[in-house]
Amino acid sequence: MTTQYESPAVTAFTRSAAAQARLHELVPGGAHTNARGSDQYPEFQTPIIERGEGARVLDVDGNWFVEYGAGLKSVTLGYGYQPVVDSVMEAVRGGVNFSRPSIWELRAAEQFLEMVPTADMVKFAKNGSDVTTAAIKLARAATGRDLVAICRTQPFFSVDDWFMGAGQMPAGVPSAVRELTVSFAYNDLDSLEAVLAEHPGRIAAVILEAATGTVEPAPGFLEGVRALADSDGFVLVFDEMISGMRWSSAGAQSVYGVTPDLSTWGKALGNGYSVSALAGRRELMELGGLNTDASRVFLLSNTHGGETTGLAAYLAVAQAYRERDIVGIMEAQGAKLRDGLVSVLAEAGVGAHIPIMGRASALVFGTKDHTGAPSQAFRTLLIQELLKRGVLAQSLVISAAHSDDDIDVTIEAFRGAARVYADALAAGTTDGLLIGRPVAPAIREFAAPRRLGA
Known part of the structure; x- marks a missing residue:
């Protein structure tokens, strides 16, 4: 530099x-x-x-x-990072949004599924919350069930009601929606089994990060969750927002050898450009396609889903991961x-x-x-x-x-x-050393009395 x-x-x-x-x-x-x-x-x-x-x-x-x-x-x-900049500029010069799919969508889908061989299909979007919510919708459609089990010892999955209503900032979320989300603890298979027993035949999806920055999966934990999905019938969703492209370009699922039914990706896919992905088993993903006899899911249909700059960025990122x-x-x-x-x-x-x-x-x-x-x-x-x-x-x-x-x-x-x-x-105190007020949790119900200009 x-x-x-x-x-x-x-x-x-x-x-x-x-x-x-x-x-x-x-x-x-x-x-x-x-x-x-x-x-x-x-x-x-x-x-x-x-x-x-x-x-x-x-x-x-x-x-x-x-x-x-x-x-x-x-x-x-x-x-x-110059190759990403160059790829994005190539896309920009050719137009960023069209009335039909662009070749960037095909290139990106082919590259992603080559990079993540545990998935059969992929659909791109612009942010992580959209694809995690889409995964929950697919799971509910596939199972005919209504409850979602989230890992309560992991901090964040979506800005949407199914998640926010169960956390520290439920304002604006109807109580009926809040009641549709239950929780279990990471690395505690017994806590998940207890949730399944308390709500028999009602859990549509279990969503968790395969690992976090500070906690690795205990031996047998992920395998146990996978076995419970197979026996109970819920859809297993891995949130790969952080672990995808950091643990491996194929995600934490490839590191730990446990394949989810669906996985959600974002963040490092585009080196900061806006692109996210929902990936998984064909029979689930096709519920949002044209090759199904079931009631179709309105799946990630938005104006900017195929916008080219994020897809171009992803292709350059994938190339960098292949080269180095x-x-x-x-x-x-x-x-x-x-x-x-x-x-x-x-x-x-x-x-x-x-x-x-x-x-x-x-x-x-x-x-x-x-x-x-x-x-x-x-x-x-x-x-x-x-x-x-x-x-x-x-x-x-x-x-x-x-x-x-x-x-x-x-x-x-x-x-x-x-x-x-x-x-x-x-x-025994920060008094006299700390200038101003302490920082606060990013997700909390009430605002701290901080100066607006701070």
Whole structure:
């Protein structure tokens, strides 16, 4: 990369603060995604991004940051990855939306099903919520059942009513809809069996992530869920939004050797471009097609489903994964990052309070207070100190664009932040060190009393 980055030291967020305040006047929540909200960052450090290059982003105040969790984990090749840009521009020049399917749709479908051989058919969309909801609709149509069982120990599956009504933000969802979703615990086959026993013959779908960034499937768990699907008749859905393209280009299902009936994909498919996918068994997918005698499902029929830029981006991403071991690169760089951070945190005496957890390609950090309890205030303090040192990190989810230099900058930022964290631990409080209010959970029922410009 040829860009000459400014010093990692960050001193001002003046323009960002003004832009964030204006966003709050115009956009509910001040952002178009909860996880990007100003309540997720220290009160006076809410950078508004101008552009990105590789693994770094530039805010409107001219500050460069090494960034993690890029595009909410959707960017695995880095910002401005030229082959993706070129592919998208080729599509743009030829027109992005037509009255008939474009050749991009055929190319993308062929490529996806070659990449994910456990699926028979695929249908593309623009966001993850649409395809997970489509999977639930197919399951209900196929089984004639109405209940959905979600993994309650995993955070998010959809913005749609079937999921949101069962969580922390049910406002606007009718109670009758809320009652159609039940839950079980990850790695607890007994809890799923109990749900099936409580609602015999009523569970249409069981949806879960095969694994998360911090928790691997216990031996026999996924196999047990698959066996229950076969015996009970519910449709097994794997959410591959994060694990697809991070665990493997063929998804977590290929890593663990358990094939779902349907799987849902998004995020890294397009390196940040808008594209998602529903894939699975032909007999289920055809319920939304023309080759069925059953009552048809209105499946992912929307104006922009075949829009070409996301499909073109996906094809370039798939090509990159064929040419290089992108997953291997992320795992190697993530392991290097993890080892370096564990070392500097131990040196500062805060290793037990800032645990580094998860798969190397999807690392996260914990933040505990002086009592060892998880703490939003201490999390905010750590993010605050990292921002000061040129690192933008809600997580440590890496990309293949993170260079050794990016990792070195991050380790040094943590070294400095750890000293401040240690002072807070010694004092038993973040008072006097944390500027402003603590961050809040992204999904919660009531808004915290934060300044709108924060």
